[in-house]
Amino acid sequence: MSQVLELTAKSVEEAKTQAAAKLSVSESEIEITVLEQVKGLFGKSSVRVRAEVMASAVAAEKPAAKPKATKAAKPAAKAKVEEPAEEAAPVVEAVVEAVAAAEEPKKARSGRGKKAADAPAPAAKSEEGEEGAPDVVASAADGEALLGLLKGMLDAGKLQVNAEVSEISGRYVNIKLDGKDVAYLVGKHGEVLNSLQYVLNISASRKIANGVRATLDGNDFRRRREDKLTQHAQRVADEVIKRGDEAVLEAMPAFDRRIVHKALMGYAGVATYSEGEEPNRRVVIAPAD
Numbered sequence: 001m002s003q004v005l006e007l008t009a010k011s012v013e014e015a016k017t018q019a020a021a022k023l024s025v026s027e028s029e030i031e032i033t034v035l036e037q038v039k040g041l042f043g044k045s046s047v048r049v050r051a052e053v054m055a056s057a058v059a060a061e062k063p064a065a066k067p068k069a070t071k072a073a074k075p076a077a078k079a080k081v082e083e084p085a086e087e088a089a090p091v092v093e094a095v096v097e098a099v100a101a102a103e104e105p106k107k108a109r110s111g112r113g114k115k116a117a118d119a120p121a122p123a124a125k126s127e128e129g130e131e132g133a134p135d136v137v138a139s140a141a142d143g144e145a146l147l148g149l150l151k152g153m154l155d156a157g158k159l160q161v162n163a164e165v166s167e168i169s170g171r172y173v174n175i176k177l178d179g180k181d182v183a184y185l186v187g188k189h190g191e192v193l194n195s196l197q198y199v200l201n202i203s204a205s206r207k208i209a210n211g212v213r214a215t216l217d218g219n220d221f222r223r224r225r226e227d228k229l230t231q232h233a234q235r236v237a238d239e240v241i242k243r244g245d246e247a248v249l250e251a252m253p254a255f256d257r258r259i260v261h262k263a264l265m266g267y268a269g270v271a272t273y274s275e276g277e278e279p280n281r282r283v284v285i286a287p288a289d
Helices: 012-023 055-065 069-082 085-110 121-126 140-156 182-186 188-207 221-243 254-263
Strands: 004-009 030-039 045-053 162-169 172-178 213-218 247-249 270-275 282-287
Touching (some): 012 030, 012 045, 140 162, 140 172, 140 188, 182 188, 182 213, 188 213, 188 221, 221 247, 221 254, 221 270, 254 270, 254 282
Antiparallel strands (some): 004 045, 030 045, 162 172, 247 282, 270 282
């Protein structure tokens, strides 16, 4: 059965639901690329999309079809390590609650009605974009400060995870996670890892407040995600060049958007830009002028 199809629906969400039903997979295993958005009369609109089953989902299906149970057992064990969805929510909830509890006394001490106490918050929102603060360069001291914040969160959540700075690139401090509980911090499709990274950067914007940001990685998730997004972006770029029409990718976090922009930087025949507001900000791949 083909793992790719094109269809038209009233919205991207409806298209994903229809595609999942037709391809007999869950919606979380569907990757959507918007090919065309049409606005009709009386405010009615539709969207034509390309739906594709994620490579990880396709790979997981093949061993399951084999009659020998011993061969199917290996992919199942690997999936459990990479995406332990059942444990993900309690872990991230514990971390978020711990951070909120730590911040509450400071808000109380700052006094009611003081706008200055809330001033750093907008900076965290602006930092979610892939552009912005290009002149900020993180230092080793910034890396240690971010590690301290992160370790406080991990300890509050009683997680057995080690963290260390693996690289500093511009304003980004890359932090590698390993240990017994690291799989829970990655979660399904990296959702927990992205949430923890977001909470860490919000906290950093208030306590470090210099535009430095952290990028978290565990179980080599970021590298695998980068390879997958790069291949997908280049495949869509080739379609854009062939059709001569722009394509709008599915909404993704800032880290993933940067990967797409980087993958197509200097790619002949196309240009990229982002549009929309978080958390629905998307990358547009358009024919080059």
